Amino acid sequence: MRTLARRARRQLLRPPRFVARAAGASGPEREAVIQAVKAAAAAGVAWLLARWVLEAPQPFLAPYAAVFLVVQVTVYRSVRDAGQQLAVVATGVVLALVATLLTGQVVVGLVLVVLVGLLLGRLRVFGEHGHWVAVTALILVTQAGPAAGSPVDALVRLVEIALGAAVGVVVNMLVLPPVYQRDASAALTGVTARLADLLRGVAASLREDQEPREDLVHDWLHRARGLDGEARRARDSVAWARESLRLNPLRRRRQSPEPVAVLAPAADAVVEVAGHLVDLCEAVVEAAEEQDQADSPEEPGLDPLFVGSFADLLDHLAEALEEIRDDPGSLSPRSDRHPPGSAALELMTAVHRDAARRLPGASGEVRTGWSVEGALLNAAQRAVVDLTGRRPTRPRDAPGPDEG
Template identity: 80%
Template sequence: MLRPPRFLARAARASGPEREAVIQAAKAAVAAALAWLLSRWVLESPQPWLAPYAAVFLVVQVTIYRSVRDAGQQLAVVATGVVLALVATLLTDQVVVGLAVVVLVGMLLSRLRMFGEHGQWVAVTALILVSQAGPEASSPVSAVVRLAEIAVGAVVGVVVNMLVLPPVYQRDATAALTGVAGRLADLLRRMASSLREDQEARADLAHDWLHRARGLADEARRARDSASWARESLRLNPVRRRQRTADPAAVLGPAADAVVEVSSHVVDLCEATVDAAEQQDEARADEDETTEGGEPGLDPLFVGSFADLLDHLAAAMEEIRDDPAAMSPQADRHPPGTGALELMSAVHREAAQRLPGSTGEVRAGWSVEGALLNAAQRAVVDLTGRRPGSSE
């Protein structure tokens, strides 16, 4: 019982999804009323229900570009439903038979690519006309009027969505992107701190890191989708012309792509850490088995250097969090992750000195260290566009 008042209170208090939902609902109501009135005045139609139907359908689209794009599809969908109802009622005067025919044919026609994701409304429109319009559904003149109602509703819906508080989602996209970048940075710093403290991977923490990393990877992909919505919301939008809003494709697009790629590599890091922790647990459980040439697990020297590398990756995520434009190709500065790139080269040199060919030592931890380094290197490359040790 308290949810609706709380929802409205949040909508009135601050900008957000609640306010956006209220605005879209109000716009749909206005568009429906205007479409009905215009159809009554211009077309003199006694029950012009198709006009508000088309208007609401287009207003509830989340961007102006999508409203304009879908206007053609919506006209085609409803017009096909009107024609289908006309043909069905001309062929038979039995309502039951007509309903069966329009539903069967309409559902088959709905699969045509030209109707996009709205094809099911062909059958719905024809069904309503056959069941409610009665003899009028078999009149060609009535069918033409219905088509005109759809056109009026489509025009009203597009105009209302374009001129009345047109939706812009750049702020939501920025908040989603900076939020996930900050949480990735926090996870990386927690991993670095734990590795320094324990000098090994703890199984309980490693599994928790992996769970969080997978959740953040999903969140990063949603943030990239939000950046795409932000870009689309400015297409055909008069707000952009008045306020000269920056193109989110240039500001948020590169940052969103980088965060998605880094989040997937953090998942790989966590999976490798889980492997290391499980190897160490197995070694402790069976004290009689030892790895030839030394103790299994991660080398303490590697752990220290790798923890520093995680901190540098966290710093890169924090830089994106504070300024997503840092990843833009037009940014006049070093890209985030430059410090990690330099440290990555040093870690590679240290790892090479401890290879079996250099010392003769063989440790089980080398495979895990290699997996960790590979995942970290891919993250660095995605951030900087350069590989460790490259001269450019």
């Protein structure tokens, strides 16, 4: 009972907290309130215009279309979906007209429009809104009855839906059009900072223990996989930010750079680095498991010299991510500065050189850690390449990406 009471109390407190957050600061809550107010205003305006201009007694399609297009998350999507919405409702109106003329009965017409409307709605031209063909025809047949078979009324319905669509697009375009650049920037900088923290944590542990700790490696891998998904969501946020500026009349008033020129390259690089960090953590887990399963605890695993250099390399990668966090424009094609990761590129070359000197052919020693070191170098090198756009110089006898 106490659990149910707590859940009920939380549910009752959600609306007041939502309103408080919307009134207190800008964010998703305030954006939702703004869009709701715009949709309500657009519905009222569309209904009044349909009554005054078209003299329609019950112009429900006009506010329906207006609300449908206002709640779209970007101006571009409102304009794009306006054409689809007109096609959907026009098809529903024509379907109701034909069904009423053919059957003359509400029940038979209702069954017919639902059956045919759902099948027609699967056409690609209607996109994800195809099911509204059947819904529109169903509403017309049940509400209008035999009047749904009047060609004049059908034409009025088509004009009504066009009027509502126009009102929805204009309201969404001119009244506080949504722009999501700040959300995209926050998502990108947040995941970039957490990736850098993970890299520094792995580097510090390797430097201190000289080998991967089995009690930490699985946590690193779990965090890396979570950050990989978070980085992809941040890239999606950047795509939303880019779309929110298309056809947006406030675009020219904004002083900040466009996400397409600044945030997009940084988001792509961060996603790639996050994926390579997952590979790196998987190699670290493999190293810890191999060391644990070795016949002798003193059997040579990762070379201490390699561990120290590799930990430094991870720190340089973390530093590059922190540069992106502080200035996402550092990876923009318009930037004239050295790309983040230049220091990691130089160290990567040195690590390859040292690895070549310690090849089994040079020292005669064969260690279990060679394959793991190769996997770690491969993942780190791919991250460096994605950050700098250049490959490190590697000696001819250095192990390649897929060599052990």
